[in-house]
Amino acid sequence: MAAILEVSGLHAGYGAADVLDDVSVRVEEGGITAVLGANGAGKTTLLRAVCGLIRRRGAVRFAGQDISRAQTEDIVRLGLAHVPDGRGTFLQLTAEENLRVGAITRRDRAAVAGDMERVFGYFPRLRERRAQQAGTLSGGEQQMLAIARALMLRPRLLVLDEPSFGLAPLVVQDIFRIMRAVNEQERVSILVVEQNARLALDLAGEACLLETGRVVLSGPAARIRDDDTVRGAYLGY
Amino acid sequence: MEAFLHQLVSGLAAGGIYASLALALVMIYQSTHHINFAQGEMAMFSTYLAWTLLQAGLPYWVAFAATLGISCAAGMLIERVLIRPVEKAPVLTVVITFIALLVIFNSVAGWVFTHTVKVFPSPFGAGLLPRNPFMSPHEFGSIVVTLAVLVLLYAFFRFTPLGLAMRAAALNPVSARLSGIRVGRMLALGWGLAAAIGAVAGMMVAPVVYLDPNMMAGILLYAFAAALLGGIDNPLGAVVGGFVVGVVENLMGAYVIGTELKLTVALVLILGVLLFKPAGLFGRAVVTRV
Ligand SMILES: Nc1ncnc2c1ncn2[C@@H]1O[C@H](COP(=O)(O)OP(=O)(O)OP(=O)(O)O)[C@@H](O)[C@H]1O
Ligand SMILES: [Mg+2]
Numbered sequence: 001m002a003a004i005l006e007v008s009g010l011h012a013g014y015g016a017a018d019v020l021d022d023v024s025v026r027v028e029e030g031g032i033t034a035v036l037g038a039n040g041a042g043k044t045t046l047l048r049a050v051c052g053l054i055r056r057r058g059a060v061r062f063a064g065q066d067i068s069r070a071q072t073e074d075i076v077r078l079g080l081a082h083v084p085d086g087r088g089t090f091l092q093l094t095a096e097e098n099l100r101v102g103a104i105t106r107r108d109r110a111a112v113a114g115d116m117e118r119v120f121g122y123f124p125r126l127r128e129r130r131a132q133q134a135g136t137l138s139g140g141e142q143q144m145l146a147i148a149r150a151l152m153l154r155p156r157l158l159v160l161d162e163p164s165f166g167l168a169p170l171v172v173q174d175i176f177r178i179m180r181a182v183n184e185q186e187r188v189s190i191l192v193v194e195q196n197a198r199l200a201l202d203l204a205g206e207a208c209l210l211e212t213g214r215v216v217l218s219g220p221a222a223r224i225r226d227d228d229t230v231r232g233a234y235l236g237y
Numbered sequence: 238m239e240a241f242l243h244q245l246v247s248g249l250a251a252g253g254i255y256a257s258l259a260l261a262l263v264m265i266y267q268s269t270h271h272i273n274f275a276q277g278e279m280a281m282f283s284t285y286l287a288w289t290l291l292q293a294g295l296p297y298w299v300a301f302a303a304t305l306g307i308s309c310a311a312g313m314l315i316e317r318v319l320i321r322p323v324e325k326a327p328v329l330t331v332v333i334t335f336i337a338l339l340v341i342f343n344s345v346a347g348w349v350f351t352h353t354v355k356v357f358p359s360p361f362g363a364g365l366l367p368r369n370p371f372m373s374p375h376e377f378g379s380i381v382v383t384l385a386v387l388v389l390l391y392a393f394f395r396f397t398p399l400g401l402a403m404r405a406a407a408l409n410p411v412s413a414r415l416s417g418i419r420v421g422r423m424l425a426l427g428w429g430l431a432a433a434i435g436a437v438a439g440m441m442v443a444p445v446v447y448l449d450p451n452m453m454a455g456i457l458l459y460a461f462a463a464a465l466l467g468g469i470d471n472p473l474g475a476v477v478g479g480f481v482v483g484v485v486e487n488l489m490g491a492y493v494i495g496t497e498l499k500l501t502v503a504l505v506l507i508l509g510v511l512l513f514k515p516a517g518l519f520g521r522a523v524v525t526r527v
Contacts, residue, residue: 051415076417088412090405101405104398105417153417 003061004029004157004189005050005080010058012049019045021213023058025191026206027157032183032190034200034221037210043193044085046210047161050191051075051082063156077105081155085162087146091135095126095145098134102152112152119148122178140171147175151182158182160192164199172196176203201225243371244491245484250376251445251459252483253383257438258460259467259475260390261431266469268407268427269320271331275338277457279315280435281450282342283308284443285350287436288357297360301440305433312432313425320428321421346450357443379441386437387476390430394472403427455500459486462506468517477519482506 005027013019019042027033037043049056052072060068067075076082081102090098099119103112120127123144129137134145143163150158163179164172176199182188194200201207201221208218209230217230224230258276265273273279283304290300315338323334361378394400406413406423413420438460439453446452463482467474482503490499510517 053411053414072414073417073419076415082415084412084415088409088415090408090412092408093401093404097401100398100401101413101416101418104402104405149416 002029003027004063005191006059006061007050008059010049010056010060012045012054012056014054019213020049023210023213023215025208025215027189027191028205030183030187030189031206032192032204034204034207035191035193035210036197036200036207041210042213043210044161047082047084047159047191047193050159051080076153079153079156080159081150081153081157082159083146083150083161083163087142089134089142089146091133093134094131095134095137096130098145098149099152102149106154115152115154119151122181123148140167143167143175147178155188157189157191160190162193162195164194164196172199179203239371244487246372246376248484248487249480250379250483251487252480253380254438254442254456255459255463255482256476256479257383257386257434258456259463259479260387260472261434262460262464263469263472263475264427264431268424271335272461273431274332274335275342276431276435277453277460278339278342279308279312279432280439281453282346283432283436284357284439284448284452285346287440288355288448291358297358304436304440308436309429309433313429316425316428343450350450352450355448357448359444375444382437382441386434390434458500458503459483462503465507465510466518468519471517471519474517474519478517
């Protein structure tokens, strides 16, 4: 099967020191890959490196193209949407303006209007709050808005950094249900970083585990989920 | 009563100029968090450019449009060549760059165009408006032009995708990049727009204060007061602040302190705002949850 995203031998970091050491990750076309790991393991750093936000070295291929030297803006335009750590909401813009920013590089105006309706279908709450300043939305609503904004790009790959962070269990379930729907119905591939290992492993087909900047384990999510030693040693449940 | 109305209208006309220049300051502040001290001198230089084009025989509005275009391009160039390299430098470096820009424009203008005061024409003619003894045609025209600029800018930022992209880039550069926005270009465009707005202000004020290399010094101070009064990161506040400063300055000058002390009004306002309400009258409309 073809990979939509293929990272191999990636080194990346801030300033002089590398945080990531020889990291390799794959997302299959139409698949979901989860990245697990403790605080400070380098998960956010990995996503930033993939999008070209920080210094990096190694091979990164997206949709058949080498993006290891590409600018963030160009990578996004190839169809990679990134919901960053902290959500990256434009707090002073309205919810609807946030969504329009998500689609700002697209030229197919009519389809954009249709997609706005489609994301409102996933997140009815956002339709009610479309004219509201995004900074005044609740945490859960802001997370929905962040995912909706990313979907407005009509991405081929959706990259999510801890979508469950700080949310009530019911909202988390809702968001994971929508991620599954987006993946199954729209064939959007997903790369997701998640602290909640159980949820992530249920959602994902593949998973990898980062520890202090290295991949210590990777493979089918089901196998990692069902391996008691791994669970005990790394996942803590 | 008529004298009072006349002062009021003059205040509004001047206020429109301050509002435009204040808006230019705010636009650059929003994306760089610095005050462009050279904004006034850039406007002055644009006005000399317009004067040169007029001397060459171009019709007024052709020269006007050409000046806007060239100023915009020059503003973008300045951002690329001078400001981009110090983007991440310490505050003092940036401030010194701005001041260097101010001095350079001022001296080059003096060198090229001499310090002799020049008359700059108004496109609206001289004399008085028919049946309207308290307003000169230029005051009326200048209010209309500045209001038109403000409305156009509002519509641009509010309703066009490019305007939205520029706002997004200023508010959250990283998120903007992650949405595919070329943030560097948006910053340059912001400088271009600010320069063009300044050019309008310069061309509208020059018939009143006459053209010379120091013509914008006082006006920049008023604009600065206006921007601070409205809240330095609030475009609407800057515009309202501009009109308030214009009217207050004129009425104070006419009835309270005399024209010699008018500039003091701006300084007192600046100090007052900084001391008592640093966020400006309109604060900042960011509502964040606590
Ligand atoms: N902007 C930065 N500048 C310097 N070092 C950083 C920066 N961001 C992260 N780091 C360092 O990189 C390492 C990995 O951080 P990263 O944010 O990638 O961890 P993470 O796995 O996402 O953790 P968490 O689960 O807490 O979000 C940490 O040691 C951190 O201190
Ligand atoms: Mg993280």
